[in-house]
Amino acid sequence: MEGVVSKLPSSFKFINPNFTIRRTNSIKLKLRRLTSSSSSSSSSTTALVESLSLGHITRPDFPILHQEVNGSPLVYLDNAATSQKPNVVLDKLRDYYTSYNSNVHRGIHSLSARATDEYEMARKKVANFVNASESSEIVFTKNATEAINLVANTWGLSNLKPGDEVILTVAEHHSALVPWQIVAKKTGAVLKHVSLTKEEVPDVKKLKEMLSEKTKLVVTHHVSNTLGSVLPIKDITSWSHAVGAKVLVDACQSVPHMVVDVQSLDADFLVASSHKMCGPTGVGFLYGKREILIDMPPFLGGGEMISDVFLDHSTYAEPPSRFEAGTPAIGEAIGLGAAIDYLSGIGMQKIHDYETELATYLYKSLRSVPNVRIYGPVPSQNVRRAALCSFNVKNIHATDIASILDQEYGVAIRSGHHCAQPLHEYFGIHASARASLHFYNTKEDVDAFIEALKGTINFFSL
């Protein structure tokens, strides 16, 4: 195997040299043929690499995937909850803590200067990744939830008045619903919710009709963590801006999987989380248009966010520092920068294309299992789904399914309401199971999941 790796084109780098492929007989044969042939040409090597899926190529970079869970090879299909981390991210974290761990924007010494440089470099990487016009439009937060709470408690509290309307969809994550419930209670603003179409997608036509001069904010996901549907954010921002409303986009399920361009989308706010995009936990970010951030009051008070502090009052720093009180998650932000380098190295379009193929394969495979109900739209030429499926099996609780998949087959999926309880209520269910993929998953992972699911259904049918 390592012989194959050494023959790969120099432009192609495996971070993990222990390149192994599971459950792929055809590829194993190809590799065997290649390694046994002394006259193998670079063109055939290139052909081999081209024949490998992105999942097969990238799996070696993720050490966590190469283990057994409950006696079976791990099949990790809970990526919508959190993604795994490639070696480059783990190495970056180790490098930070072993070489230059120091507080940022504080000390004059070399370590602090280097930590500050790397931290601010990570901000630039995030800005470039989502095509923000400047890095000061990126605020590091604890996670996407904190980013939404930041907007709710600063922009929301200072801009919403009694009778103002905030439009959300019924498919929002709790982190996008609850902060606005709290703010609405404090300000007297009214929350309005967009329901689903018969195709089980948030009804953007209804959303358009609900917009009025009363609308001050639209809060919407880009990709649904339960339905797998993708919303036309560009249209939504265009319609919303026409009535003077701002748009906050929850991009937690889109930023890790596709090209997201905040300028093209014309989003006023956009949030995402590092841990879902192969970065460390403990850090996320808020993108906000410069002209909006500059007028927003602080969120948390403390060090770093101030300009001058007196005993009875303070003046505040410019964004983004204004919103980053206290010591931030320095190593984690730097790790996020490494994750972005890794994702960009592969190419977000390439990731998206591969995941679209996986999404269809997952949907079709799951639909072939009797008594399975999949939520969300049916994929077609015009309707693309994210690579995730929330589903239920008739007469078996989702959590019981997830338990057996884990205990008996080493397959990790999510069960519950995926922090989208109102959406589950909408469907008249209390829970669902969810298999969610990332670019390091393969069709073999999907096959293993489907076989395990069939076995689980059989287990409960006995």
Added chain:
Amino acid sequence: MALFFFSSPSSCSSFLPISTNTPPLFIPKNNRFFFKSLKCSISNSTKYNPIPCFSSSSCKLEHIVTEFKSLSEPIDRVKRLLHYATLLPGFNELDRVSSNKVTGCTVQVWLDVSMDEFGRMRFLADSDSEIMKGFCSCLIWLLDGEFPEEVLKLNIEDLDVLNIGLYGRANSRVNTWNNVLISMKKRTQLLVENDLPSLYMLH
């Protein structure tokens, strides 16, 4: 209350196939299957040996821990729980109300808590998850009919051995299992506080 030790997984004790050789230890009381098993034990007395220690919740706890510890494979613990799920006493549909719902993230559990005329706690539970039903069955076997102080004494850590995958993380939001015990204890505490004078009379 009569409780019996199953010396082997007999056809009359197992309503689901149990692959392990380790037999189930207890039969939850107050249920129809219990009587079925009882008849079985009478007709084939060698199958069952009474365990005298089952008179107190601490002894029951010891036995349930021993039972689940003897099942080294997680899947066998799941199967055992599924077996006990079938033995869970019936739940009154009228009690399936929101005030009886145990809040949790992944499964629904309803819990009815009352105190009988002797000051003993009475519990009934139901869930839409079969594995959760099994947990509830174990909890009810341990605590139904106990005095409040026995109920309040039980800690989730004492039952770590029953933990199965998702359900097993003590402080996790997915651990409805933990939430059920907490709810049993909280509602017991409330009943005790509301019923102190009559309890004094009983003791």
